[in-house]
Amino acid sequence: MTMAQPMLTFLLVLSLAPDMKSHFKETFQYALFKWAEELYTLNRNQDLFNCYEQAFELYPNDDVICNSMGEQLFRLGFRDEAADYFYKALKLNPDSADAKENFNRVANWLVERWHFIMLNDKKRNQMYQKAIEKAVQAGCRTVLDIGTGTGILSMLAKRAGAPHVYACELSRTMYNLAREVVAANQMQEEIKLLHMKSHDIQVPEHIPEKVSLVVTETVDAGLFGEGILETLIHAWKNLLLEPKHKTLHCKSYGQVIPAGAVVFGMAVECPEIRRHHRVFVNEVAGVKLQLQFSSPVHSSHKSDDVAEPYSTEKMSRVPGGYKALSQSFQALTVDFNSLQDLESIASGKTCQIPVQIHEQGQLDCFITWFFLHLDEEHTLSTEPSEETCWEQAVFPIQNLSADGCFVNPGDIVIVDVSCPNCYLRLDLVSVSRCGKFDHSMSSCNMLSGNETELCNALASLHTSNQDMPCILDPIEIAMLNNTAYHESFKVAINKVISSLAPGDHWALALVHHPLKNITLMHCTSLTYLKDFPFYP
Incomplete structure (x- = not known):
């Protein structure tokens, strides 16, 4: 018998006789949890939520039921909602060890580690404080903090004297955290916190009037990756x-x-970036690699490609270091106070920049950083030599031969800078060696917009699925490039095979079929061997 009947009986009896609720509380909880487990097993999620909803009607302030509801939500993937219930359970019973452990666990999922690095960046905080104070003193009376996080920028605006301060945050966990921080600073009556995306804010439904100052720090290592272009356009x-x-x-x-x-x-x-983003070996311990590999940092310009076209690194701390092959060049400028400028960049326009090479070496990537001008006086830099909460954006050079792209002083590389899907990206177009262009990098990129589309369309007609690169995680690419690791395995495997009994047909097949003749068809395991001699 399932727990359905006892549960329904409990709900009926306790609804008709509410004075018995305290007496049967623990028994009810036991029945509820057992019934919830059955519903979860049967994938009856809506019935599960309805069950808890009825339980809250009977015991609206029960921390144990709140904690249990949070656990159900968490394992179903609703982590923001789970955090709410764990938080409520802790408020109802601060001594609840289960609720405390669960809340900390879900917080580790929802509160990104970079929040801590950002809050510890004293220079960042001081520069924002001075810029906000200057703007408020110049007459900005209404302030909106977009993506408030912990609420620090909105509190800086309030302390600077802004009469009306609003803040919005999409993440439910960060919204609740901001409420706590604002309340701890006794500003809960002075700052209006909105749990919503700024795109959904309406005037006067959510804020009474248009504001004179927007403050935001929704910028990542690639500047636009957190959606600041779309946010400010709106x-x-x-x-x-x-x-x-x-x-x-x-x-x-x-x-x-x-x-x-x-x-x-x-x-x-x-070298460290190279080994994580480009497979530069043709075979692994004698096993041929017949596929083209690529890291998840994509190199296509498809309009539906929304993956970040860069990775991030703290270049000053990259193992083995790096060598600058060129001087720094200005890739892009943006005026956040100009709607026309924001829309122009968001349109995806491209710009090709010639960059002169000053040092001999292997061109592995382009890196970018930015100077963030808070106003005319206060600026933050994310360049590699700066100690800042931001890393640098890394654009690996991919789709190269095993020899890579070797450049010499005097060479000119053409860099395509664009913002498709409002993500900054840098692509290598070509290399001019003593006045002669090497178009092998990306011949289509030298064409005009319409010609590029035609070229891509024609190329797709002659491209089979077998020509498409196999996307591997950077860790897997680094593993393929670790020749010493695989050679050690080859020696060990040969030793084991040689020690097997001569009568073992599998052993004989492997001994008489050297590893160097095996063709790898699956990138992670030898699961398919071409022309392998099996004997009866």
Whole structure:
């Protein structure tokens, strides 16, 4: 018999006789948890939630039921919602060890580690504080903090004297954390926190008027990866007052902190990046690699490709270091106080930049960093020599031969800079060696927009699935490149095979079929051997 009948009986009896709830509380909890397990096993998730909803009608302030509901949500993948129930359970019973452990566990999933690094970046915090104070003192009375996180920027605005401060945060966990931090600073009545995406904020439904200042720190190592372009385009159209140049005779106008940014790039040789993003061996311990491999850092320009086209590294701490092959070059500038500039970059326009090589070496990647201009006076830098919470964006050079791309002083590399899908990306187009271009890198990229589309379409007609690269995790690529590791395994395997009994047909087959003749058809295991001689 399932737990359905006892559970339904409990719900009926306790609804009709509420004075018995305290007496049967523990027994009810036991029946509830058993019934929930059955529903979960049967994949009846909606019935499971309905069951807990009825339980909360009987025991609305029961920390044990709250904690159990959180556990069910967590294993179903609803981690934000699970955190809410664990948090509520802790509020109801601060001594609950289970709720405390569960809340800490889900927090590790939801609170990104970079929050801690960011909060410990004193220079970042001080520069934002000074820029916000300057803007408020200049007349900004209404402030919106987009992506508030822990709420620090909105509190800085309030302390600077802004009469009206609003803050929005999409993550439920971070929203609850911001509420706690704001309350701990006794500003819960002065800062209006909104659990929503800024794109969903409506005037006057959620905030009474358009604001004169937007503050945000939704920038990653590649500057645009956290959606600041789309966020500010929407803000200028819906949430901000007109910019200063359109309201010359009006005291109130809209502005953004940060005001703008300049992105710099550099051509780099880095063996550590090379071994994680490009397979530069043709065989592994005698096993031929017949597939083309690529890391998840994609190199296609498809409009539906929304993966980040870069990885991130703290270049000053990369094992083995790196060598700058070129001087730094200016890749892109953006004015966050110009809607026209934001829309132009978001449109995906490209710019090809010639970069002169100054040092001989293997061109493994381009790296970028940026200068974030909070205003005319206060600037933050993420260049490799700076101690900052940001890393550098890394754009590995892929689809190369095993020999890679070797460059010499005087060579000119053409770099394509663009922002498809509002992600910054840098691509190697070609290399000019003493005035002669090497088009083997990406011949189609030298064409105009329409010609490029035609070239890609024609190329796709002659490309079979077998020509498509096999996407591997950088750790797996590094493993394939570890020749010493695989040679050791080859020696060990040959030793084991040689020690097997001569009558073993499998052993004989392997002994008479050297590893050097085995063709690898699966990138992670020898699961398919071509022309393998099996004997009866």
